[in-house]
Amino acid sequence: MNGAVATVGRDLGRILEALGGLLLVSLAVPVVWGEYFAFPALLASALVPLGIGRLLYRRYRGAESPGRFHGMIVAASGWFLVGVFGSLPFLLIAWSVRLGVPGITTPAGTSTLAAFTDPLNAVFESMSGFTGTGLTMTDNEEVLPRTLQWWRTFSEWVGGVGVIVLTTAILSRPGSGSLTLYESEARSKKIHPSIVSTVRTIWWIFALFTFASILALWLAGMPIWGAINHAMTGLATGGFSITDNSIATYDSAVIDFVLIPVMLLGSIAFPVHYLILQGDLRNFYADLQTRWVFGYMGLGSALLWAFLYYAGPYATPFAALRYGLFQFVSAATCTGFQTAVDATNVALGRWPSYAQLTVVFAMFVGGAAGSTAGGIKLIRGLTLVKGIRHQIADVFYPESAVRRLEINGRRLNEEEASREFMEAAIIVVLWISFLVIGTFLLLLVLPAGEYSLANVLFEVASAQGNVGLSAGITGPESLPTIGKVAFLFHMWIGRLEIIPVLVMLRTVFKRGGLYR
Amino acid sequence: MRVDDIPIVSTVFDAGADDRVFDSLLLVGPLVVGLIVVLGRSLFTEALAAAYIAVFVAYVLSQAVRE
Numbered sequence: 001m002n003g004a005v006a007t008v009g010r011d012l013g014r015i016l017e018a019l020g021g022l023l024l025v026s027l028a029v030p031v032v033w034g035e036y037f038a039f040p041a042l043l044a045s046a047l048v049p050l051g052i053g054r055l056l057y058r059r060y061r062g063a064e065s066p067g068r069f070h071g072m073i074v075a076a077s078g079w080f081l082v083g084v085f086g087s088l089p090f091l092l093i094a095w096s097v098r099l100g101v102p103g104i105t106t107p108a109g110t111s112t113l114a115a116f117t118d119p120l121n122a123v124f125e126s127m128s129g130f131t132g133t134g135l136t137m138t139d140n141e142e143v144l145p146r147t148l149q150w151w152r153t154f155s156e157w158v159g160g161v162g163v164i165v166l167t168t169a170i171l172s173r174p175g176s177g178s179l180t181l182y183e184s185e186a187r188s189k190k191i192h193p194s195i196v197s198t199v200r201t202i203w204w205i206f207a208l209f210t211f212a213s214i215l216a217l218w219l220a221g222m223p224i225w226g227a228i229n230h231a232m233t234g235l236a237t238g239g240f241s242i243t244d245n246s247i248a249t250y251d252s253a254v255i256d257f258v259l260i261p262v263m264l265l266g267s268i269a270f271p272v273h274y275l276i277l278q279g280d281l282r283n284f285y286a287d288l289q290t291r292w293v294f295g296y297m298g299l300g301s302a303l304l305w306a307f308l309y310y311a312g313p314y315a316t317p318f319a320a321l322r323y324g325l326f327q328f329v330s331a332a333t334c335t336g337f338q339t340a341v342d343a344t345n346v347a348l349g350r351w352p353s354y355a356q357l358t359v360v361f362a363m364f365v366g367g368a369a370g371s372t373a374g375g376i377k378l379i380r381g382l383t384l385v386k387g388i389r390h391q392i393a394d395v396f397y398p399e400s401a402v403r404r405l406e407i408n409g410r411r412l413n414e415e416e417a418s419r420e421f422m423e424a425a426i427i428v429v430l431w432i433s434f435l436v437i438g439t440f441l442l443l444l445v446l447p448a449g450e451y452s453l454a455n456v457l458f459e460v461a462s463a464q465g466n467v468g469l470s471a472g473i474t475g476p477e478s479l480p481t482i483g484k485v486a487f488l489f490h491m492w493i494g495r496l497e498i499i500p501v502l503v504m505l506r507t508v509f510k511r512g513g514l515y516r
Numbered sequence: 517m518r519v520d521d522i523p524i525v526s527t528v529f530d531a532g533a534d535d536r537v538f539d540s541l542l543l544v545g546p547l548v549v550g551l552i553v554v555l556g557r558s559l560f561t562e563a564l565a566a567a568y569i570a571v572f573v574a575y576v577l578s579q580a581v582r583e
Contacts, residue, residue: 208545224549
């Protein structure tokens, strides 16, 4: 037990140090934008995690190397702590503006910024950022200080890299898709075997895509500050925006269509990106998940287009295509950018229920494992479908028949197939269970009759799938405190694919002596 | 003095893609964005941005042809 505490403590210390480092780097933003009132708050926000992290690291420096069990605990508790300490810039800058900073001119307060004087709202925003969700406690992002706009964006970008590293290098296990991508015999080359070199590889791919996305969005007509922020949050499939109406603010079909490939890049497994960048373009169709990223997003968008044009709120085929395609891809990649708002067309929350449920399905499935997308992940959905078909077909074969389940070019024997099918089934059952519990809870705490069941299901699926699309429920005033706490939990378990959080909670409750 | 002896360049070359073209795009990317921030939108900056994307796409395709 002591060994485990030391290992976990040491690694948590490094994570907090890294968070402090990210905040120190961000000190350039208030200087560049002349927001000097934000500087002391941001500096204090950096020094707190840096100091605690340094203490933890020094205390447990000699701890043993982590195993998979430690990896799960560190991932779950690390993400939670980063969410909590990452809230400090929101909290401290909001209070700096309210109370004033001696010797420095502070701008007039806004209700948007004032919402962050409540620590729960600040933690919500931070957790939403680091989990790549994009649900927000702001009612108008445009009036936020540039420093906070940047911190929201940066948290999603870093969280995006974090989750790729987590799934491809740390938590990879049978059925999660990432291990199969990592070890597949069908691969001509493996992504680098050590975690350190894997992290480096992911960083340069992510950075390269970010620069290309920034320039593409800018060429499409977006101002450069918007292009920087939206490229980072789009690629990280996070979905935070710096504008009041998300992407709808620009009301530009060109920008909408340029953002679609940016979001798709984020939802393809990064080991596959690595192979594609080496020139192995066959992976666009040879890799099962990548093939299905395009296949199911194409089919889903077509279905949504049909709902929105033939039976829904849009009068022209192009309008239905523009908003249907964008919103389906935004949901399925778990980005959460929104173009369907009342200011320019018809808000998502006012779409017909069947159209909203189509978007819920997209959020539920999500993108590829090993990408920044959320949801149950394509590989699990495909494993379940293939596994069920395999089990049913089994009835028609003699008992002595030796059958193998083929997934992504790998031929699994009975034991392997059973293990991967079981793992996928467990995640899906847990995912649906928490979705149902969250929906019941929200129905209980929301004002009766204000939101439909489709609205509530949509919002919970959005939080748990780390999507960030909103039917209008999430907000500093509209979402009750219990709802905010529940959404914090949904975002957290959704990002970590549930099991690491349950392992951590079991460890805390059992070893902490709460039950035996 | 060689190019990869310069501090930031050497860091990118060490921790980057092990590929001179991708490494160069990684180094040039922030400079192009910085130029756009400073100079604003003009024919020159738009051509620069378009060239960056074109080099990136063309290089990946050329890798595929070589493969």
